[in-house]
Amino acid sequence: MRLEVQILLRNSLEHIQAKEYGIARELLLKAQSLEPVNPDVLRFLSVVAALQYDYENALIFIDHCIVIAPSNGIAHSNRGNILKELGKYEEALIALDRAIELAPDYAEAYNNKGNVLQEMRRYQESLALYDKAISLQPNYAEAYSNKGNALELLRQHNQAIWHYEQAIAINPRYVDAYWHKAMTELPGGDFLAGWQNYEARWFKTHPLQFRYSGIARLQSITDLAGKNILIWAEQGLGDTLQFSRYIQMLSSFGAQVTFVAPKALLKVLNALNQFCTLISDGEEIDESQFDFQSPLLSLPLVFGTTLETIPAQIPYLDFDHDKKNLFLREIGASQKLKVGVIWNGGFRADSPELWAINKRRNIELDVICRLKNVKGVDFYSLQKGDPAESELRTRKEELWPDLINYADLLNDFSDTAALMECLDLIISVDTSSAHLAGALGRPVWILNRYDSCWRWLRGRSDSPWYPTAKIYQQNTPGDWIGVIEDVKVDLASLAAAHSKR
Incomplete structure (x- = not known):
């Protein structure tokens, strides 16, 4: 491999880790122009395409890689992942079995096969694959977390939480483990821990866009009288409808609330106008006018909402x-x-x-x-x-x-x-x-x-x-x-x- 290609590969990997996929792709394409049949370049091009949800092209790149290097177990494992995302589960299992055959000590192939079995609702079978991955790589945080997901689907909630905690102990910065732990705590009614871990949504692999970061984050409901607070919808329309109930609560503390909501909901949220200034998502905001801001679905955390204190006074919306x-x-x-x-x-x-x-x-x-x-x-x-x-x-x-x-x-x-x-x-x-x-x-x-x-x-x-x-x-x-x-x-x-x- 030419030195220039090695450097391009190393730099592209750094950009992949920084989630700068467009830059990584440009570097890899330059490397490919220098060595068109380099299997490592093709495999990384496949990885970048998959991270950008372009699974069809990801499959093309990885298939080309395997033609050149048919004994590359990692490439077969990657192919299994791509086929899983395309919903081709049986083909994915074949690819992953081939990866395990070629690289029996490659822990990630077992983890990936476990994930395919989960998608196929074969949760019990997936557990043995995660255990094998962990036995090969005892500090494999992802395998612990994925096993937690399977256990949660098997209704073994306490065991699921234990596995998420193991993943976090191995890698305290492993965001997905905090997220999945929240997804086990919240449905079980453990809101105080669940809301905290739910904040991991801002740091996941494919995060929501955190906006208005120039305004101080709302952390408490004390001393809100006269404060200008910006609340912004962050997720789907249903989420906005469900948690818009907190707007009235904020107003009751004397805050001057501006609520940024999807345009599609403005008419049906009209009843909230008595508690806030309602504006459409996309309108220009002068951040200097606000004392605090909060994403809408962080308000349960700010209010310390428990199962017993859910604000459920209905109706809180009106109709024409x-x-x-x-x-x-x-x-x-x-x-x-x-x-x-x-x-x-x-x-x-x-x-x-x-x-x-x-x-x-x-x-x-x-x-x-x-x-x-x-x-x-x-x-x-x-x-x-x-x-x-x-x-x-x-x-x-x-x-x-x-x-x-x-x-x-x-x-x-x-x-x-x-x-x-x-x-x-x-x-x-x-x-x-x-x-x-x-x-x-x-x-x-x-x-x-x-x-x-x-x-x-x-x-x-x-x-x-x-x-x-x-x-x-x-x-x-x-x-x-x-x-x-x-x-x-x-x-x-x-x-x-x-x-x-």
């Missing part, structure tokens, strides 16, 4: 009464139970790190349509977003001809809120519409995946965040049919009771 009246005229005078349904949270093309979770969260139209067999119910689709909305248009007559589809009338969340006010019940997967229904105080049944989001807590069918919510939890990974059958039983009882009024 004129729009509600328009929908009432459209709906007419049916005496049946009126139920809105949302079965898909949509596809976020710009958030590939969420694709796997979203896939587990969403329900196929073929499955949700089983609800149609419940008598005495008028079903209304509140489903927005593709691919689900387009699929409904093309398959409605085939699968659910009686479903009343008002999607074309729902141009923003204020429209959805007004329609929800006309309905007796909302049935929704874990998406922003479920939070909207809860914040409005509407009865909402939440269809919840096996690896539930922390906010719904563990082993509960109710929600202290939303008193009008009922949670239907998958007991087996991927089993939505069992959930829908449980819902049908309860819905039939509710419809029968409604018909007797």
Whole structure:
């Protein structure tokens, strides 16, 4: 290998570690121009492409590497990782078995195979792979943390926490271990520790963007009278709807609050205008005007929220009464139970790190349509977003001809809120519409995946965040049919009771 290529490789690795992937790629491409068939250059180009979520090109680079160096076990292990991200799990296992065959002492290959088995919901099998990785590399923090994830999915929560703590003891700067520990503590109701570890979200491999760092961070709720505080939404629309309840609490301490929220939510957050100045995300902010700032989802930490002190006074959002009246005229005078349904949270093309979770969260139209067999119910689709909305248009007559589809009338969340006010019940997967229904105080049944989001807590069918919510939890990974059958039983009882009024 030429000296210049060695230097370019070493420099690119430093930029990869600094998460400066664009610079690393330029250095590697320069190295490739000097040595087009260098397997190390190709492997690192594959790594950079994968870190940028460009898995298709990552696979091309690693395949080229393996053609040149077919006995490189590390390259086969990397190929297994890429195939996992592409959802090609069986192929990934073949690649990782080949890596283990070629490099039986390479601990990372066993760890990677364990991760693929987790994605395949073979949690128990994955444990032996992590144990093997740890036996080869006793200070392997990532393997301890990944084993913790498998144990959490096996409902062995205390063992999961122990493994996260082992990872942290080995590497106190290993952010993912703190994050996963929070994801075990919060659903168990250990909020005081969980909120602290939840701050690790700012330092993860693919972190959220921390903004307004020129303003002092809000750390306490003491002496807030007259202070100008900037609160900014940081995550998804559902997160914003859920935690916007803290705006009124801040205002009650005498603070002058400015709340930066997604433009899509401004109308439906209108009720908060009496407690804050509500502005759209993207508007220019004069940081010099503020004493403190806080990301929205750090407010539970600032307030020291425990399971017992969750602010759950609902409704804390309002709806447009004129729009509600328009929908009432459209709906007419049916005496049946009126139920809105949302079965898909949509596809976020710009958030590939969420694709796997979203896939587990969403329900196929073929499955949700089983609800149609419940008598005495008028079903209304509140489903927005593709691919689900387009699929409904093309398959409605085939699968659910009686479903009343008002999607074309729902141009923003204020429209959805007004329609929800006309309905007796909302049935929704874990998406922003479920939070909207809860914040409005509407009865909402939440269809919840096996690896539930922390906010719904563990082993509960109710929600202290939303008193009008009922949670239907998958007991087996991927089993939505069992959930829908449980819902049908309860819905039939509710419809029968409604018909007797």
